[in-house]
Structure formats: structure tokens, C-alpha cells
Amino acid sequence: MQLRQLSQLVEYVGVDYAAAVNQGKIINNDEYQEMQGFSELIVNKISMLKVANQPLLLTQAQHLKQAVKEKAPLTDIRQFASTLRSTLVSLMPTIVFPQRLLSEDDTQALFQTNCADCHGATGEGNGILAKQLNPKPTNFTDKNRALNRSLLGLFDAISNGLDNTAMPAFTQLKEQQRWSLAFYVGSLAFKNNQKTKSDINVNAYPNMADWVHYNPSQIAKESTHLTLQQIELLRAQPLSLFSQQPKPITIAQNQLHNAINAYKKNNYAEASTLAVSAYLDGFELVEKSLDARDSQLRKSIEVNLIGLRQFIGHSGNDAQLFELTEKVFIQLNQAEQLLTKGSLSNTALFSASLVILLREGA
Incomplete structure (x- = not known):
């Protein structure tokens, strides 16, 4: 659980740093203070870990913390975060992935009931409660953000909530419902993809572990079979990954x-x-x-x-x-x-x- 939480925190810094710093200048002091707080928390938590590669993890975490302190470019922050998170993922125990998702209609209904008041009916972060919240709810249609967000990170945020935000833990939802929501909100930024499922060789589909653990940018960097546009298509149509499962x-x-x-x-x-x-x-x-x-x-x-x-x-x-x-x-x-x-x-x-x-x- 510690590794999962750390992975979630690291990904959060890599994604939300863009709202805190631009071209070496603080553009939102609250966001920047949060980035500093999280990067320091990551170092502290890793320093107490008793796992293989702990010295490497600590070095990587310190690089991330220092980069945040120096208001480094976003590309540097995301590279440090990506490297650290990959090391954390390699140490995680096996995760049981969903065998199937809820239908899109059922998942949309679940989203409207549990998420829309904050994140908005279409996931743009503009729900009726959004103006009251700081930090603001995530805009799931922000493509640049979504390219750096893993499905596991989304699942863990839904399951455990996010400290120092209004995001609660949805422990009342079943695991399949939480996975379905994670795949659904992870799809919203890619709905305008013009390709079709026939453009992808099913033999090139990533395995579920990689697909869930890593964000689209990381998968595209490592994949020799899938282009970024094809990866975006699969994120846009998550049910296609489960098409062989019984209805x-x-x-x-x-x-x-x-x-x-x-x-x-x-x-x-x-x-x-x-x-x-x-x-x-x-x-x-x-x-x-x-x-x-x-x-x-x-x-x-x-x-x-x-x-x-x-x-x-x-x-x-x-x-x-x-x-x-x-x-x-x-x-x-x-x-x-x-x-x-x-x-x-x-x-x-x-x-x-x-x-x-x-x-x-x-």
C-alpha cells in the first residue's frame, strides 16, 4: 500500500506541476506550495521504506524535490517523476486487474451520481461545487494532463481519495465500479480521436499490467507496436480492451x-x-x-x-x-x-x- 500511495503522489506532482510553475515563475502559489509539500513528503516516506532499491528510490525522489524547489521546466519534472514512478511500479506486488468493465451507460450513470457535482457533467472540472474548492477539481478533458495520468493513479485516487483536497475515498463503491470509473475518466480527453479500432492490430495491444500502470506518454515511448495516436484511441475506447469478455x-x-x-x-x-x-x-x-x-x-x-x-x-x-x-x-x-x-x-x-x-x- 505504501508503494501504491507513493506512486500516486509522484504522478500527482508530475501532472499538476504545470498549474504551479511556468517558465521558472510561480503562477499559482497554493499549487506550488502543494508541489513542494508533496515532493518533500515523497522523500520522507521513501527514506523510511525497507525495500530493495531504496537508495535508488531516495536519490530519484531527492532529484524530483530539488527540481521542484528550483522551479525547473515541466519537462524535467515529468522526467524525474516518470523515472521515480517506474522504479516504484517495479517493486509493487501483483495487482488484480478487472476482468471486465461496466457498460458505458452504467459507468456514465455512476459518474453523474458520484463525480459530476465537482468534476462537471462532461468531466471538465466545472461542476456546481467546483467554485468552492481549492485546489480545483480535475479537468479530465485536458489532454496534456491525461497523457501523463495512469489508470492505476486514477483508480487509487478514486479508491483512497487525495490528501489536502476535496477528493474523498469512494470506499462505498465496488472494485469493478471504481475500475470502470478510472477507465471512463481516463478516456474523456481522447474522445475526438479519428482512428477506428480496425486501425490497430489486436496482437499489438499492450498487456493489462503495462496499460494500467503507465501513462500514455510512457507507453508510447516504450512501445514498438503502437503509435501515440493508437494508444489514445484505446484510452478513448476502453471497452475494446475487454471485447473478448462475456457480456x-x-x-x-x-x-x-x-x-x-x-x-x-x-x-x-x-x-x-x-x-x-x-x-x-x-x-x-x-x-x-x-x-x-x-x-x-x-x-x-x-x-x-x-x-x-x-x-x-x-x-x-x-x-x-x-x-x-x-x-x-x-x-x-x-x-x-x-x-x-x-x-x-x-x-x-x-x-x-x-x-x-x-x-x-x-
Whole structure:
């Protein structure tokens, strides 16, 4: 956790120094005092670390602190910050990355509920509370800033808040919601990219660790396969990085099918766990999107999933369980049609057929 926090502080200095100093002159004294305070805090925290490469980290931190003190050019500050942060990242334990993100609609709704009052409806840092805050909320559409902001830094800011700012820790949000917000706000500065996904060879996609740990400028500098414009496109379209992941409706269908199989084998505890997963890992992720299209269908599916979980946890409920499961599958198919504005997927049809076969004992 110390390394993550230090990494976040270093990135913050590299990004926000531009608001404090320009051409060797202080342009915002409050911002400059914050840069000095953070750079000193970084040195102090690193001096107490007991990790490999601690002497190197301390030297790098002192270079950053001295550069801030001397009101060095922004390019120098960002180079010092980038070097220090790369060393910190190399020492971090493995991070569990998201397997999938919420839909864009669901993430936008999450942003409007939790972030828009400060950051503005479009993320420009101009929310209704912004004038009252010092420092001002981040403008996520500032491309120069976004080029130097990592997704991990955004995730940690959402998860832990930022000291000495109005940014709170959103601990009430689930991890997937926080990752989805990080990818979303990290995309806002790049939405005008004119390239399309077909311009990128999927074999050239960066691995998720690099993609999350490093900012676009760093990735472009190190990559031999992706141009900066292509990297900006992938930041603008984060869901494309997860395009091979099953859709939430498909996950719900698959988990229900697995739950029925477990029930048929008298594995009632497993069946109950899988039925819960069908909701938490599947249907819950599209509830808000579905509610906007057909609130009655959303409510009915939710009620039927609750009923299904009550039946599947113990024996003697075959008739009611299979009847209700078939009904839920039909409703999930309807939901998928509404959400995709298309015909039933092969997975949906296959899953529904399996439930009928199971009900009939085939």
C-alpha cells in the first residue's frame, strides 16, 4: 500500500506541476506550495521504506524535490517523476486487474451520481461545487494532463481519495465500479480521436499490467507496436480492451445453467452459490441500463432471480425451479435484445434450450 500511495503522489506532482510553475515563475502559489509539500513528503516516506532499491528510490525522489524547489521546466519534472514512478511500479506486488468493465451507460450513470457535482457533467472540472474548492477539481478533458495520468493513479485516487483536497475515498463503491470509473475518466480527453479500432492490430495491444500502470506518454515511448495516436484511441475506447469478455447477460445465463447442473447432482450449496453469481457477476451489471429501457422487465427478472435462489438451495423443488428458471432465461433473452437492439445471440438460444432439456429430464 505504501508503494501504491507513493506512486500516486509522484504522478500527482508530475501532472499538476504545470498549474504551479511556468517558465521558472510561480503562477499559482497554493499549487506550488502543494508541489513542494508533496515532493518533500515523497522523500520522507521513501527514506523510511525497507525495500530493495531504496537508495535508488531516495536519490530519484531527492532529484524530483530539488527540481521542484528550483522551479525547473515541466519537462524535467515529468522526467524525474516518470523515472521515480517506474522504479516504484517495479517493486509493487501483483495487482488484480478487472476482468471486465461496466457498460458505458452504467459507468456514465455512476459518474453523474458520484463525480459530476465537482468534476462537471462532461468531466471538465466545472461542476456546481467546483467554485468552492481549492485546489480545483480535475479537468479530465485536458489532454496534456491525461497523457501523463495512469489508470492505476486514477483508480487509487478514486479508491483512497487525495490528501489536502476535496477528493474523498469512494470506499462505498465496488472494485469493478471504481475500475470502470478510472477507465471512463481516463478516456474523456481522447474522445475526438479519428482512428477506428480496425486501425490497430489486436496482437499489438499492450498487456493489462503495462496499460494500467503507465501513462500514455510512457507507453508510447516504450512501445514498438503502437503509435501515440493508437494508444489514445484505446484510452478513448476502453471497452475494446475487454471485447473478448462475456457480456453480463451471457454470464448470468451461463451461471444459471451451471447452477441447474449442480442442483441436478444434489450439490445444493454450489447451486446456490452459482445462482447468486448469476446476479452479482452478471445481471446486476446491466440493471441500470435495462431499467432505462424497460423498468418492469428489470424488476420482474430481479424478483424471479430471488425466487429462484430460494428454490435452488435445497431438494424437492424440481417443478417450481425448472419452471422459474425457464421463465428467467426467456426474460434474459428479452433483456439482451433490448440492450443490444439485435436478435438473440447463439449463447442465449443455446442456454434456453438447455434449460428446457434439463426440465424435461433429457
